[in-house]
Amino acid sequence: MENSSPLLHADALIAEFQARGLFKDATPGLAAHLATPRTIYCGFDPTADSLHIGSLVPLLALRRLQLAGHRVIILVGGATGMIGDPSFKAAERKLLDAATLAHNVAGIQAQVTKLFADVPAGPLGKPLVLNNADWTQGVGVLEFLRDIGKHFSVNQMIARDSVKSRLERDDAGMSFTEFSYALLQAFDFHEMFRNEDLKCSVQIGASDQWGNMTAGTELIRKKLRGEAHVLTLPLLLKADGTKFGKSESGTVWLDAAKTSPYAFYQFWLNTSDADVEDYLKRFSFADYSKIEQLLAQHNQNPSHRLAQQSLAAELTKLVHGHEANERAWNLSINLFDNNVHAFSEEDFIQLSQEGGLPAAKSGSLALIDALILTELVTSKREARDFLKQGAIQHNGVVVTDEALELTPANAKYEKYHLLKRGKKQFALLVHG
RNA sequence: GGUGGGAUACCCAAGUGGCCAACGGGGGCUGACUGUAAAUCAGCUGGCAUCGCCUUCGAAAGUUCGAAUCUUUCUCCCACCA
Incomplete structure (x- = not known):
């Protein structure tokens, strides 16, 4: 500038x-x-x-x-x-x-x-x-x-x-x-x-x-x-030859209503090492020398994903604004680095706020129905499938019991159920 | 207008009377290993339901004990010729 x-x-x-x-x-x-x-x-x-x-x-x-x-x-x-x-x-x-x-x-x-x-x-x-x-x-x-x-x-x-x-x-x-x-x-x-x-x-x-x-x-x-x-x-392709721009949940839109800032942030954070240099150069407005510096640092220990984090932060800020980026970053830390058991009530309120996770409100209901309601799965059959495979977590614990009921009694703060499918798909179910 | 070819699940594509909820490939998802990465290996990939039922192969009607498969009509697509 x-x-x-x-x-x-x-x-x-x-x-x-x-x-x-x-x-x-x-x-x-x-x-x-x-x-x-x-x-x-x-x-x-x-x-x-x-x-x-x-x-x-x-x-x-x-x-x-x-x-x-x-x-x-x-x-x-x-x-x-x-x-x-x-x-x-x-x-x-x-x-x-x-x-x-x-x-x-x-x-x-x-x-x-x-x-x-x-x-x-x-x-x-x-x-x-x-x-x-x-x-x-x-x-x-x-x-x-x-x-x-x-x-x-x-x-x-x-x-x-x-x-x-x-x-x-x-x-x-x-x-x-x-x-x-x-x-x-x-x-x-x-x-x-x-x-x-x-x-x-x-x-x-x-x-x-x-x-x-x-x-x-x-x-x-x-x-x-x-x-x-x-x-x-040049056409942008991923290193593995697949199309750029799709995530687990499909096309990544610029509209916050279609792709939440959190999901947008996550998309960039999940960039593979093989692609991150390419993306930084193309998308970042940082000086070229700064980018090379960052990449050198990143390559010393790729597992810290410095480059991905920088990329995700810059673009989320650019497209969704400073605040949305902060929220997305916070949410990511909470979901991936913190233990659900340690969440404060405030954390859950944060989670349920705009720009964050898919969330649904309801009274008590069966876990399987909750998974459908939150769109983590598309059918009961699929829900059972995931349960069998150990892919479903409820408030940080793997669930295999198909008959589990979600009630205030097993909710966090008698209100929140954090559901997770696979490694990265989260949804929140709130009582009331 | 004529002639010929075609329409099968997300995509490609097999199947031409029962063994078909439908081969195979791609893609996607999940698990293991990891770093919320890549690669690799394994499983799943119509729905409901305590192995039985329901809906699906362009649409509708029909033949048959039984159809994605046969018949008729229709719709759409493609090629070539007018």
């Missing part, structure tokens, strides 16, 4: 992106272009009402660019979301209905607005959150086909890797609708480029977006004789 100097060291900026694993490819001349403040955008399709941590890579890259003296646009795809991006997708996708889409767009807009609220304005101003429906909706079909479609060669489009697999499969095809997605994305870039208030000339995105993004720079070159650039970020 200290170098919000408007004078931009574009070469250094790009070198840093490279070092941090945030640079896969760029159009030639990008560095020179970034020597003066520019407007840079990245698009996000509203496939859900919240972004997830997969989107954090481009989001935080945008944040870096804004901090480096540029101005960024977070573009929510109210229009492109109507279509669905076919790039590298195996099959045609289901269309979202208009109401869902509107809901999703609103959700994401609110979310990113919050996420960028603390970012200072650069020479060109503060970050902007826009919706491409604003300039796409009113455009007529004929107008679009004549003015935009004319600049695209189908020969080139079908040659793209991003669609090739779809075209070559014999069990899946591609509709014209999805095929035209690239045109819409190019149109976005073109519109924001020629808009005098925006003059957006750079687009960033994941590497699978290369085709769609350069479609934009070409359109701008052909139609407006303008110079625009793109930068792609």
